[in-house]
Amino acid sequence: MSTVETSRGVESARPAMPDPARPRIPGEAGIWVFIGGETVAFTFLFVIWLYSHSQHPDLYSVGQQQLAVGFGAVDTLLLLASSLFVVIGVRAVRAGLRPLGPIAFAGGLACGLGFAISKVIEWGGHIAAGQVVQTNEFWVYYYALTGMHFFHLLIGMGVLGWCFLQARKPALSAQRFAYLEGGACFWHMVDFLWIVLFPLIYLVR
Amino acid sequence: MTRAVALVRGPVSYVWIALVAFTLLSWWVGGDHGIASVRIAGAVVLVVAFVKLRFVGLYFMELRDAPRPLRTAFESWCVGVCALLVVMSLVML
Numbered sequence: 001m002s003t004v005e006t007s008r009g010v011e012s013a014r015p016a017m018p019d020p021a022r023p024r025i026p027g028e029a030g031i032w033v034f035i036g037g038e039t040v041a042f043t044f045l046f047v048i049w050l051y052s053h054s055q056h057p058d059l060y061s062v063g064q065q066q067l068a069v070g071f072g073a074v075d076t077l078l079l080l081a082s083s084l085f086v087v088i089g090v091r092a093v094r095a096g097l098r099p100l101g102p103i104a105f106a107g108g109l110a111c112g113l114g115f116a117i118s119k120v121i122e123w124g125g126h127i128a129a130g131q132v133v134q135t136n137e138f139w140v141y142y143y144a145l146t147g148m149h150f151f152h153l154l155i156g157m158g159v160l161g162w163c164f165l166q167a168r169k170p171a172l173s174a175q176r177f178a179y180l181e182g183g184a185c186f187w188h189m190v191d192f193l194w195i196v197l198f199p200l201i202y203l204v205r
Numbered sequence: 206m207t208r209a210v211a212l213v214r215g216p217v218s219y220v221w222i223a224l225v226a227f228t229l230l231s232w233w234v235g236g237d238h239g240i241a242s243v244r245i246a247g248a249v250v251l252v253v254a255f256v257k258l259r260f261v262g263l264y265f266m267e268l269r270d271a272p273r274p275l276r277t278a279f280e281s282w283c284v285g286v287c288a289l290l291v292v293m294s295l296v297m298l
Binding site: 023026047050051054057073080084086088091100104181188192195199 | 267282286
C-alpha cells in the first residue's frame, strides 16, 4: 500500500529512494527559488559578520570568549538529528509506512523545539549578564545573525507541523507530496545555514 | 524502529554519522586544542562546515538526484562562498 497518489491513481509501493537514473527536482521548482533567495541573503550576513569582525578584532575577541561554544555545538547536533528524522519522514510517506511518517516528523519537530529552547536559554544568559544589542558591534551582529536564523527556525517548525499533519493522511496527491518534500528541503536549509553560522560565530577567532 | 533504520540504511546513515563526527571535530579544533594557529583553525572549521553543508544538500535534500543545473548551482555556491569566507578569514582577521 502506498500513500502517494498519481494522476493514474494510487501507485503500489513506491521505492523509498528516488531512481538515480532519472533526475528529478526534490519538492517543486518554486521552493528552490525561495531557498536560493534565502541562501543568498544569509551569504551577505556571513560576509558582513567577517567584515565587522575584521574591523573590530578586540570587540569580537572579548565577545567570542563570552559565548558558550557548547550551546552552538549542541544546537548543531539537535538540527542534524532533526534532519535525519525529516529524511525518515519523507521516505516513510513515500514508501507508504503510515505510522512511521508522522512519528518521524514529530521527532524532527521535537529537536527543532529543543534548539529553540536552547537558544532562548543562551540569549537569556547573555541578556542577564548585560550583553545586549546596545553593548557593542559584536552583540549587534550576534543577535542579528542568530535572531534571523531563529526566525527561519520558527517558520520551519510551522512547516514541519504541516508535514506532520500531511503524513497522517491515508493518501497524498502527487502535488501534495511534492509540497511535503519542499517543506522538508526548507527544514534542511534551516539546518545547513546553522552549520555555517556555528563555526562563523563561535569558532572563527 | 526497524523500519526507520531500514529507510536510512546505506549512504544517508553514513553521511549522518560523518556530520556528527565533523561537528564534534570542529568543536574540538575550534576549542583551541587541535591546531596551534588560531587563523588556520578558523579556516579548517569553515572548510569542514561547507563539506557538511554539501552533504546535507546532496543526501538529505536529495540534490544528488536533481537535474544538473540545480545541482551545479548548489555545488558552485558551496565552493564559491566557502572560498570567499576562507580567504576573508585568512586575509582580514
